Amino acid sequence: MNEQVKVVALDLDGTLLNSNNEISDFNKDILWRLKERGVHIILCTGRPYNAMKKFRDELSLDDHVICFNGANIVDKDEKLVLDTSLDTETSLELVKVGRGRNTYFHGFMEDKWLVPYTNEISEKYKARTGLTETVGALEEVEGLRFTKMMYIGENALLREIYEELEEKLGERVYKAFSNPNFLEVLSGSSSKAKALDFFLKKKGLTPDNLLVMGDSYNDLEMLKFAKYGVVMENTPEELKEQFDLIAPGNDEDGVGRYLKDFFEL
Known part of the structure; x- marks a missing residue:
């Protein structure tokens, strides 16, 4: 067993979860075996806590979980221990940009999923996450402070929005594509890497003790932060070519197969 790695951090969608939005029995078995050996298993997702809790429960994890791409950390007792939500001024500016670009957008504020209107996009997101939306004009929400937008x-339109946000808001916001059609925006003080750094310091550990697995651009910072950054075979080529460690795809039990070999289970 690799004794140096004390923490394994896993993205959910496209990494630990297969295309059926499930954790395979093989992956579960490997993660349980690692947990029994004292390895911390940290789920790191762009999802809000209430859309990822079932996976934490399936794995019987008693460690922190990282939600909203690092904007929130929830501890084993379901207490929020880190919150880097956007301020109201910036949140309203993000709504204004979405209106100006005539594109669909939605946001999260604490445990609420805020949508300006429902459509096919919101219904698909609802089916995938199990969330229940609150519908209405987002700029009219009292004390609007997005945890994530x-x-x-x-993709072409979202890249234009990315550049507009870069110009208007700069380092006030953190921007990343969770897939080519999802542009996620958080506080500039948020990222999965920063949340993992917070956790490691609490445990008296360093990035040398960390293995990370991910598949998309919102995983980039944490993949580079860890001593062992492992990308999935289903990762976009542009991102995958930046890393030497590659696991089988998320539909091939890639997480479990890689960890089984790495830890010589």
Whole structure:
């Protein structure tokens, strides 16, 4: 067993979860075996806590979980121990950009999923996450402070929005694509890497003790932060070519197969 690695951090969608939005029995078995050996298993997702809790429960994890791409950390007692939500001024500016670009967007504020209107996009997101939406004009929400904001649409348009946000808001916001059609925006003080750094310091550990697995651009910082950054075979080529460690795809039990070999289970 590799004794140096004390923490394994796993993205959910496209990494630990297969295309059926499930954790395979093989992956579960490997993670349980690692947990029995004292390895911390940290789930790191762009999802809110209430859309990832079932996976934490399935794995019987008693460690922190990282939600909203690092904007929130929830401890084993379901207490929020880190919150880097956006301020109201920036949140309203993000809504204004979405309106100006005539694209669908929605946001999260604490445990609420805020949508300006329902459509096919919101219904698909609802089916995938199991969330229940609150519908209405987002700029009219009292004390609006997004934990995370998302623009959803064609990649070319989202790249234009990315550049507009870069120009208008700069380092006030953190921007990343969780897939080509999802542009996620958080506080500039948020990222999965920063949340993992917070956790490691609490445990008296360093990035040398960390193995990370992910598949998309919102995983980039934590993949580079860890001593062992492992990308999935289903990762976009542009991102995958930046890393030497590659696991089988998420539909091939990639997480479990890689960890089984790495830890010589």
